[in-house]
Amino acid sequence: GIIDTFRDLNYGLPLAFGGYPRFLLPKYKAALERFEGMFSNPQFMQNSSDLLKIYYNLDATWNARMKTAIMVLWGSNANSTPGVFWLLYYILKDRKAYESIRREVDRVLGSTPDPDAPLSVSQVDELHETQSAFKEACRMQFAAFTVFDLEDDFVVQPKMKERKKSGKPSKFLLQKGTRIMGYVGVHHDDGAIFENPRQFQWKRFAPDENGEPPQFFDRNGRRLLSPTYEFGAGTHLCPGRRFIRYIACSYVAKLISQFDIRLTEKEMSLPQPDIDRELIGLGLTTPAREVFMEVRPRTKN
Known part of the structure; x- marks a missing residue:
């Protein structure tokens, strides 16, 4: 299926970035060829998103358009999907976080939100705790290496x-x-910057009652304007970082507004999923196992 094809693409990309030739990565090569075939199909492109149509109609060679389309596909899923997973997992693991974020979602979306209506940017901007929880989940699970000279x-x-x-x-x-190859996890796990860095605190980055954002300082007492680097920094800054944040927060908000969600009793007793170490180094980590939860239509009083 298409999901298995994307997995083959995802597993092969770190090695491809490292300079491995395609003939040593047969599954990756086959995944590329399948996606290239899809993107070159006029019927597929006719039903594609507006963003993909823009890239497809660029004044560029066919090869350049295919590379761009595949990188957009990978970039819009390889980090956003794990981001949604960890955000949902952490708030479901902490019932207080779940209840607090659900109250926030109900306040912003109203008691009877339209299930088919997308959230506006202004609505997502009001989800302070949800955005803070997303940033916190990314802080704990971002495992990229940054290379510079x-x-x-x-x-x-x-x-x-x-x-x-x-x-x-x-x-x-x-x-x-x-x-130099730097690992951002060293910074994100620094106890001098973040109190209890391995503990999920969903309000860590939320503004206070006066609307003021929290301040963070390094071990020398200097204020950090950017305390986290969950989507890179400098020339390595991800261009889709705001898009991912808005998509993840709006998706989880819609889920919470429409459903009662909780981890199964067995899942609650299990430790946090280990990470898939074959995919470490490019962004957010991917869980090495599935997580089981119970989902029911929500009934509101």
Whole structure:
């Protein structure tokens, strides 16, 4: 099916980014060819989204259009789908979070929302706790590596003392042009920035009663204007970061407004799902197993 084809594409992309030739990735190659066949079908494109039509009608070669369409497909699903999963999982695991966010959704959408009507941007902007919970879920599950080249010589002088008799910290010279690969999880798990960093706190990024956003500081007391990097930074900043946030929050809000959702009793007793380590390094982690929950139509008084 199409979902299995996307999985083959998803698993192959990290290796393709690493320079593996296609003939060593037969499932990835077959997935690419299937999607290319779909995108080159006029009937498929006629029924496609407006966004895909814009890319398809670009003044570019067929090969460039196909690459763009496939990257839009991958980029709009590979991070947004795990983002929705972790947001929903964390708030269902914490019943207080679920009840609080449901009250917020009811306040913004009203007591009898139209199930077929999409949320407006202004409505999603009012979902402060929901957006905070999404940011918190992403903080805990973002596992991308950022690669960059140093533009100048840089001396690293760790404050942690090495285990040697002198007790003096060592210095390390990183020369200009050195390629560095940084892991953002080190920052997101820093207890000096985030209190109890491995604990899900759905209100961590929500504004206070006066509408003021929370402030975060590094271990040197400097205020951090961007405390998290759930969708990259600098030249690695994801262009669809706002789109993903709005889609995830509106989707979960619609679910909560229409259904009573909870994890099964057995699921509540299980530890958090492990992550699929074959997909680590490009963005949000993917769970290594399915999670079971109960969904019933919601009855409102």
